Amino acid sequence: MGVSEPSQGLPQFTATGYVDDQLFIQYDSDTKKAQARVPWMEKLEKDDAQYLDRQTQALHGWVKKFRVDLENARNFYNQSKGFHTWQLMYGCELRGDGSKGGHLQYGYDGRDYIALDKETLTWTAADVPAQNTKRKLEAEPAIAEHDKAYLEEECIEWLRRYLDYGKETLLRKERPVVKVTTQAEHDSMETLVCQAHGFYPKAIETTWTRDGEVLEHKTFHRDVAPNSDGTFHAWLSIQIDPKDRDRYRCRVEHDSLLEPLVFAWEETSASNLGLIIRCVVGAAMALLVAGIIGIYFYSKYKRSC
Missing domain, CATH: 1.20.5 (Single alpha-helices involved in coiled-coils or other helix-helix interfaces)
Known part of the structure; x- marks a missing residue:
């Protein structure tokens, strides 16, 4: 990300690299140095002592490019000077079935600007000002060809290497601990809450069912969030009539589970309490x-x- 008006604590340019949810490398124009952010990078540096130096030199060049791109975008939108941002997000994927994926897109002031369609080697502009950049990029087809090759070949090769170096943490699987609770509501209604915590990797599928039927449109999901120990937690809720409580189940699917698990609310006896x-x-x-x-x-x- 590049910004038009850097300040203390906000460098003119920052770059971060992630493998899944793990931040593993970081650079900014204040420190002018790419830095490792996870312990398993020490093994990579031992095998490739020039790795961080190469990343540093490459990102030095990006600082100037982002400054030019940001100024061009500001002119395309006919905006006066002020605080603006120019962002690039790209990545590649290795899926469980062995297939691959990749994406590359730019953003201006936090909104979509232009994205690469690597199958057709064309660019998709989000609005009229972005058409200027689209025409410029498509006038040089070698740019799209290079980006496609990087996403499908070099990026995938590096992803495999990162997964190998960090396999103890990146490829581990931890089962979610699931609990179903209730919260009283107005109008004689109540909310059932399904909480899952302590799981890894981040991807998890949780749904409410009534008599076995999935109730996607009636549930409220909270985004999956990290715990301090590197695992994740999530919850989803549904408003119900207490008389029908026994008909509802929380269904959880996760890579750590051999098959989906189903949970119901278990009543605590008032006399025991x-x-x-x-x-x-x-x-x-x-x-x-x-x-x-x-x-x-x-x-x-x-x-x-």
Whole structure:
């Protein structure tokens, strides 16, 4: 990403590289140096001592290019000076079935600008100003050909290498821990909440079903979010009539599971809950009485003691 008005804490240019959800390399125009961000990169650097130097030199060139591209986009939109951003996002994919994928697209001020269609070697402009860039890029077909070759060959080759170096963390599988809870709502309704946490990799599929039928349009999903230990958590909820609670199930699919798991809300007996509360209160009162008696005898006989 390049910005038109850098400031303290916001460099003119930044670049970050990810393998799946892991940030593994980072560069900015203030430090002027590509830096490894995960321990497994040490093994790569041991085998390829010039790796980070090559990345640094390549990204030095991008700083100037992004400055020019950002200025061109600002002129295409006929905008005065101010804060603007120019972004490039590209990546390649290795899927579970062995197929491959790749994408490359630019953004201006946080919006889509132009994207490569690597199958037709054409560019898709998001609006009229971006047509200027489309004409320029398609006048030089070698650019699209180079990008396609990179995404389908070199990028895939490096992805395989990264996965090999970081396989202990990148290829691990941790099962989700799932719990179904309820929350009271207005109008005699309630919300069932399905919580999944502690899972890796990030991709997970959770759905609510009623009598076995998937209820996609009636559920509220929260985005999958990271935990501090590198795993993830997610939840989804659905508003129901309490009388129909037993008809609902939470279905979870994840790479760590041999088959999907189904979870239902398990009622906690009100009498058992009351017994637990009475036991806790009783124990607390016993400790309080014992403490008072102890203090009394200590204060009365402390001299002789």
